[in-house]
Amino acid sequence: MRTSLGEDGRSAAPAGDRVALVLCTRDRPEFLAGALDALQRVLPETVEVIVVDSGSVTDATRRVADRDGIRYVRSDIPGLSIARNAGVAATTREIVVFTDDDCELQPDAIERLTAPFAASTVGAVTGRLRDHSDTSDAEPPPARVLSDTRDGLAAGHGALMAFRTALLRQLGGFDPVLGAGRDFGGAEDLDAFCRVLHSGSTVVQAPDAVVRHLFTRSDDDYIRLNSAYGRGIGAMARKWVAATGGEGRALTRLALRRAAVRLARRLGDSRARHGQWAYLRGFQDGYRRAGHLSVDGLVFRDQNPPAAVDLASSAPDTVTERGTA
Template sequence: MSLPSVDADESREPSLDLTAPVAPADLSVVICAYTDDRWDDLVAAVQSVLDQSRPVGQLLVVIDHNDGLLARARDRWPALAVLASTGRPGLSGARDTGVAAATGSVVAFLDDDATAAADWSQRTADAYARGPVIGVGGHVEPRWPADRPSWFPPEFDWVVGCSYRGLPQTAAPIRNAIGANMSLRRSVLDAVGGFAGSVGRVGASTAGGEETELYIRARAAFPHGEVLLEPAAQVLHRVTPQRATWRYFVRRCYGEGRSKVEVGRLSSHDAALASERAYVTRTLPAALLRGLVSRDPRRGAAVVIGLGVTVAGYLRARLSQ
């Protein structure tokens, strides 16, 4: 896919109305799935959208190159648009397939193992009324397999695809939304060319960053617009037992470091690391102090290890590049 440069010239900013009001009926919701192992999660995710207190305009289920799952989903939801991904294998290609079929003025993305609160559609739509808005992200709450692991720092909940300590607690501008609960105006997606297929998750890999790269590109193309975090637009994201482990924690941190290099290659390394600098200098020192006085001394160690492994992944990828 050929993507526009992020070095935007404001004089050439596309002329789009980023203040147009949005209603829940204007939302096209895209849920992408790739494995039968998360079938029950997918059913719950779809049902949570169907059960919204204010109905969305369109719900699209995109199956990422799994013919058996595609047939099963079409049999389960004959009245819904269940699509086979027409892109390359991976989340970016599946999301682009959903965008191409979306008819709403806003395209919202929900993970197949996340369930939306009953007022999610209304809260998301309302956030678009807060000035010139490119896209909106919401709060992603982890649903642990049992109790939260005592060693797992809340500042690292991004490891399991959830909102982490350090994010704004009230509506505020951010660089990018978390992929499990994000949305953008359809006109913006059309203008910037969709997701970059060279970055992001394929299957069960620990790579990421496709939403970060897209939002960076969108903000560069529309410098007068904002990406907003609306914590009141909430989803619950299931954490599998395999992800609540030290092994996954380390793998995901390393994968995130490597992903930042690819995001930086497509946009700029300054943009790719802008939020991370504040995170490292403000959020993590406080996390380390909390970890040191925690009842579980492993929490402090997790902060140090998580940061070190992420940096190692980043440096290794930079050297390879």
Template structure:
């Protein structure tokens, strides 16, 4: 069986040129992310040994960025143009004039040094990742007003020693294990009116804090999620995750309102599509209105999904969540298959438990989702993956075990579930 080949991530800035970049394809694949200055527009996978001509490259480029260009064009109420032909003809000047006008509503003229948000990092026994994360946050051209590290049931003082190196960072030791417990501790301690969460294994775009703050300048927004781009795709596990479990929710703004719940109520609202807990933020006052993260869904307990259950609660209470793709984080996926399988097991364990908790809050189609659609989906995947079970099919058995484990966990602990 041929070994999986790594994928090289290349960030292509279209304002710098439209020509086919120099790509090595013999012993690697390529993952291309397209940008116009600070706005991410789309991405494309180029398989190993897949050769590209100038024309085929432009075909893939146009297909990848068309949804974002159309979205921004509609937002700006601009008439259609021949921008696709300009790409093929490499008319950089014409394209630059047009796209600069197109993105002017989301461009930044003056960026403040700090914005009044609290960045909360929940960590546990990962001092090297924490050090990198704090160094990165403190080097941003626009920094959060507060940075809070919640050290979640640590086995030693390594993280506390790391935080001592950064005088502006608040350290909180939370002895009770659980990600949602740590999230709640950070939210309660934050002084800023906006609470943003960052995983200790992510880096963020230089304008991340600014974009988070800017999102909440709309008084109708109660919470937000942002774009998450893979930072590495060297291993098979990382490739599988990005292809089939990606945190990337696209390159166009989405506003999730209570209508989203009503429109999908019969199928079980898929709140897990709203974003990723690695890049999310809330108005602090919102926690008093809808409650804090459900600690029944912690890693080590149900598994996870505390973030998606929170989004469900926010929407059924009548609030709006904004997915803002200009607030960007880069996530380091797990490198080993066993680590990926463990991650996916807990994803599905938490998914099942959260779905039943959400069902109790408002009757929806989660029972049908768990006991009809998911089994049907897994039956089809088992059939299509037989007998080798490669790539997407490698995690099938831990996924199914995770669902069963989540159901068992919920029924054992349902008396403690949020009413």
């Protein structure tokens, strides 16, 4: 169910001292330097910024964070969900915002992203991801409130999202088996949105809160990415079926229907078509392989986490000057 956002949800953004921004990264100091430069230009000074190093093999990530005076947290166990959960554990702020190291936060994005939390029913808010090649100046669509669990599948993107910290912790954080760095390499953001909605809270789409994606993937990377996303959503679907029965089956049908529609719309584009086929094959693989995993509530039990990564010292010239990424 989708309804218009009422005025009570947009009255004012929480003060910056109630907000933490978590930026997870791994072995990409140049990207991190550029992302932090963009944040410095647009973030209110009172927002807490936390860089979470997801198992980098050198200390270059820490040196970028230290140079900019940013709080640094390291997880020796790699995985995006694991890193995000480390960021959640590291803050005492009421609202936690997430963005990526290959994204550039746009002016006023934090204020617009956090304003809907003025309504006590809001558990999460998502912003809008724009590609660096998108030069359109069209007005963004209006904000929307989502309340049905299935709406989480189209609620937004992990590149710009915010949660009530206490609620996210209560729900078990991000599923550590899902997301980049794991075999089921996607859907950890969609899974979190669905769990927020399942809990009875709402998710708000705030398309006037914008982050710009600065990185274009090669065709091979694009296929691998779609395959990983497919495995993630397939595993997520299997988990929801195991945990909730009918609700999970409804999620699965919707996910497959949306994938089929995307494929039909992209048949004329060879790159997109191959990407969607990779996604569907990945979905089947993820659904099958997730059948043997145990579930605690609505989160997979991480019985085989990645091996810890030893941190080695890196040469100083591995870190570029801030803003050159």
